[in-house]
Amino acid sequence: MIASRQQRGHALVVGAGVVGLASALWLQRLNWQVTLLDRQLPGSGTSFGNACTFATYAVEPVATPGIWRQAPGMLLRRDSPLAIRPGYLPRIAPWLWRFLACSSASRVKAISHDLHSLLKPCMGAWQTLFDDAGANDLVRHDGSLYLFEAHERQSAIDMLAYHQAFDVPMRLVPGPELRAMEPALNARAALALELPQVSRTLDPYALSQRLLQRFVERGGVFRRGELLDIERHAQHGERLSARLSSGESLPAERLLLCTGAWSRSLAQRLGDAIPLDTERGYHVLFEQAGGLVNRPLCWGAGGFYMTPMAQGLRVAGTVEFGGLDAAPDPRRYRYLARGARRFLTLHHSPSSRWMGFRPSLPDSKPVLGQSRLLPQVHYNFGHGHVGLTLAAITGQLMAEQASGLTPSVALQPFLAQRFR
Ligand SMILES: Cc1cc2nc3c(=O)[nH]c(=O)nc-3n(C[C@H](O)[C@H](O)[C@H](O)COP(=O)(O)OP(=O)(O)OC[C@H]3O[C@@H](n4cnc5c(N)ncnc54)[C@H](O)[C@@H]3O)c2cc1C
Structure with a gap:
């Protein structure tokens, strides 16, 4: 992955769980100016209370x-x-x-191969973020x-x-x-x-805080607010507008949807019926x-x-x-x-x-990739039992895709369209 030094524009990451935090850091590494939005405090959702393990074995x-x-x-x-x-x-x-x-035995084997493709590089992606955020301790x-x-x-x-x-x-x-x-x-x-x-991490919440701190040091902005809807920007067709429950609209060139278990209705509005x-x-x-x-x-x-x-x-x-x-x-x-x-x-x-x-899908695989109606929206949710494990690699993949780079792992098995 080769990052261009040019600023790419403004990206909005919605959801500041471990998946959103990792995504925000990867976007910054690829020269996006990033705003992170959550209705709660970062790291206080599902990412707060898990079993702390980076379950690199979890192919099943x-x-x-x-x-x-x-x-x-x-x-x-x-x-x-x-x-x-x-x-x-x-x-x-x-x-x-x-x-x-x-x-069925054949489906399980195929799913295991797909999960393996994410699990194999997952600790490499994490190590980059641990080093960057000074979180090795x-x-x-x-x-x-x-x-x-x-x-x-x-x-x-x-x-x-x-x-x-x-x-x-x-x-x-x-x-x-x-x-x-x-x-x-x-x-x-x-x-x-x-x-x-x-x-394992000694404290998933402290890890989230460390990622947040690094995000802010790199110039990122955290905003408290609830996303209601995403629309094409009225004047600039390429841009998006994220409509918040406060009535405010946030414009952005890209949006990464990392809203965990609450993603289903937001994806539905973007034309994707996902059984989350x-x-x-x-x-x-x-x-x-x-x-x-x-x-x-x-x-x-x-x-x-x-x-x-x-x-x-x-x-x-x-x-x-x-x-x-x-x-x-x-x-x-x-x-x-x-x-x-x-x-x-x-x-x-x-x-x-x-x-x-x-946030769970019936096939135990996350949903990654572009939305059907607005390709500037990238899904990164549905990590089920292994969201801590996969947060860094899926954040990297979605940052790559949002930047027009070829994602380092094939995304086909994880697309929203697999549920049609
Ligand atoms: C008991 C338990 C044990 C686990 N053990 C492990 C483990 O050992 N290893 C592992 O890898 N995984 C484990 N997991 C799974 C892991 O914790 C989750 O997969 C992961 O935390 C999901 O992260 P997330 O960022 O997608 O979700 P969350 O942490 O839930 O973050 C989503 C965020 O989106 C925000 N949000 C939602 N909707 C909106 C909106 N409309 N506007 C603004 N913000 C919004 C929420 O406020 C929330 O902060 C475990 C889970 C549980 C419950």
Whole structure:
């Protein structure tokens, strides 16, 4: 990628989550003058509360071949990582139908190849931003462990085999070695898979703030406001006008839409019907337990991570279909706290709890590329379970496309038009 030194014009990035922040920095690196717009404070949305991992291994989509059989049982169980708010079932049904349609072995393999194309360069793109923003102190490269109970041995073997086909470094760790690596784990954790190339941030919110600080140092402007609509500029056909709820209009040559789980209706106005919904996720924080484990530990069957971070041990995960408006379900917090106690002795109660909205497509792939009606609008949303991981690479790709450069990864598999 060769950046021209000439100023390219004015770009507006809407949404100041980790995806919008990374996009804004990449646009600046390509000589755009950038305004970042959000109705909330930067980094305070879904990007605030995730499990902190750069999940470079995550080639497997959420819908896998066994899901038809597993999901009904999981939905009926009280102690389950998956839940649907009964009132939301009619709304989510078409999404679920598409989701199940993505779960055949051949679709899963094709999706994995597409995700792999983004995951392979994702840490290189992040390293550029870590160096630029002076954020290396917020990142650790100490790998992670997937835990398995004794009866889940076959799942470990299957996971290993699937990921080896994509050259994802991974190895089986037997019980005694696991206990030497993580002495706080009890015997329920019978074996593990080590993923040595997983990195983590000590604090996703602090990382967002560091990116914001660098953005402002480079001359970027953050504006608080809510985007309502995007129109072609009345006088200058090439330019856009972003109409805000305040009544104000912001003109720009390019607009990157990074509005996470709230992107569906905005894209609809631009002529793209995208089946975006939200997989709500939760976390609880055990403040006193930050030093208990050495690296992020995931119990896949339970759908959560236990991650050591700056504020303590964050237990984060689960999926709840319930839309953008319903209040959090306190049972989900209890589930996470119980889940962590399944493997660790935790003396205190969680000191804080959080719920956020993963922006999710049925095929677990983000939406990248130009909108149908206004090609000056570039989509960068729908990162689902891996938005922290993919923020830097998708920001780079959309900045390249907005600048008229050939994106360094082929965008075809991620276009909005795949849903027609
Ligand atoms: C429990 C949990 C654990 C997770 N763990 C991981 C993990 O370990 N690794 C990983 O890679 N990913 C993880 N994720 C996923 C990741 O957090 C998300 O994919 C990512 O944060 C999405 O970032 P975003 O910038 O698209 O969205 P957000 O952070 O939600 O940002 C979107 C922003 O857009 C703004 N906005 C929306 N509409 C408008 C509008 N009309 N006008 C102005 N502003 C608007 C919002 O205010 C918000 O600030 C996890 C998610 C959850 C819930």
